[in-house]
Amino acid sequence: MACALVLLLLAGALAACSGGSSGGSSTSDSAGGGGDAAVSRNGAAPEATSYRSPKDGGGRTDAKVPLPPARSVVYTATLRVRADDVDASAAKAKQQVTAEGGYVEQETGTSTPPSSTLRLKIPADRYAGLLARLSSELGTKRSLSQQAEDVTGEVADVDSRVRSAQAALASFRKLLDKARTVGEVINVEQEIATREADLEALQARQKSLRESTRYATLTVELEARTPAAEDDEENGRGFAGGLRDGWDAFTAFAGGVATVLGWLLPFLVAAAVIGLPAVAVRRRLRGRRPAPAPGSAPPGGEERQEGQEREMAAVGPAGPAAPSAPSPEDLPPHGPPPR
Template structure:
């Protein structure tokens, strides 16, 4: 039984390696059956020959690639809203736009106040990305937008092929395990199965991630409050009234500056005045000492 086990392990490993390199998987004729031990290597050679030359001649056939391309589409757009109290309503409308194109809101962050802002991440059908961006631009004044597309068709095909090969290798090992009669053979096959199951789970995780990224396009929307419009300058007056107004403005500006300077210097002036008064008092006492008192009789 051990030659069959070893041959089966070799077949499972060869099948998995063939899948990792992107070649087509075996059609199942290399699966170990209940025949004699010498038949397993022959079947493996036949299967390898069919993979190398499926039509009886010529080079090996490359795996079929799906006609539809797999792409990861990402975009971002910045929109300015006139009033701060409108930001929340515009963020809610972004969710309506996402659902209109087969998607939904996946992340959101808002801040209030005079400079309210919001960041909304939505997902839509990839074919509707441009239409969704145009609708989002209508929420206010568009500031900028960017869109990128990454073609992952080959990566998706490679992962799919590796998943199929890993599943076939596990099926082969399960068949060997059911026919094993020795404990040592069962332990070897069980360890190999555990490793193959771990590899398959990692590949399935990659497959799900790629499917999720290619199924919907990601759009990041940034909403911000428009800067306040400066007030229009007053029409400059001319003549006597214009001169009087400009003179009054200059006077009030100068008076304000003087008042500000005096207020800043006042604490220092008070301290200097106190020090000066103390100095004058001390000087007078030393210059004019008190007259001596007459001696008592």
């Protein structure tokens, strides 16, 4: 029984693979032949172009040349506009987009200064015309950036994987009906749960791609027209622009210095409160010390004065003393020496 179940599982897997490959081939065939998969951007199938054969005197049409398949392209753009009335321009943009079959995905705005940002979803087949109207009718266009991403290959790949996952899931559900034991039922149910999760992820990606290719995303940034803004735009270059930039840099530097001084001011006040009384007390203590008496040596000079007095005593008032004759007491006890 287990061997039979394994064979059934292998047969289901082979059937899923064959279903995926056949689905991929049908997609390419329809794309090449202009079938249901090859639809134009607005959802209508492209018509084949016919021609008349030069033979038989230009009779009826003999063949039809299919048009190239439609491409899946994701369009995104950002438009910056300066308007006299921001609210009126925003209302006009929303009205035009809604009239063309689009919608407003997100809207944000401020009152000081007046500004508004709109994220608009526009049908892809009407994107170019509506973008041109919004650029000219909302106000003065400041800038415009556009991007286009071709996702035709990714769309075809996701569609093929979705069909393969659906075929594999159907095969495993048939195997579940043929399971006989509890173990076989549990194994098949686990495989079905895994395949269902994969299929849901693929379907979510498929839906996102369809939404992205069906609607173009346009972000409109509206700002108010003010004299200051006009002056900035006019004086952005030349001597006046350089002078204005220099003044802005000077004011920024002065503001930074003022900020630093403001940060240090509390510390300077605290230092002054503590330091000024200490300096005053020190000066007062110096003023109360007794003055030295007249003629007295300055402190620390007593030893120097004593040394000078000893030197003067040794020298005498008339200079160094000359050698004197010996006194009678210094003579020897015997008489003078004989002649």
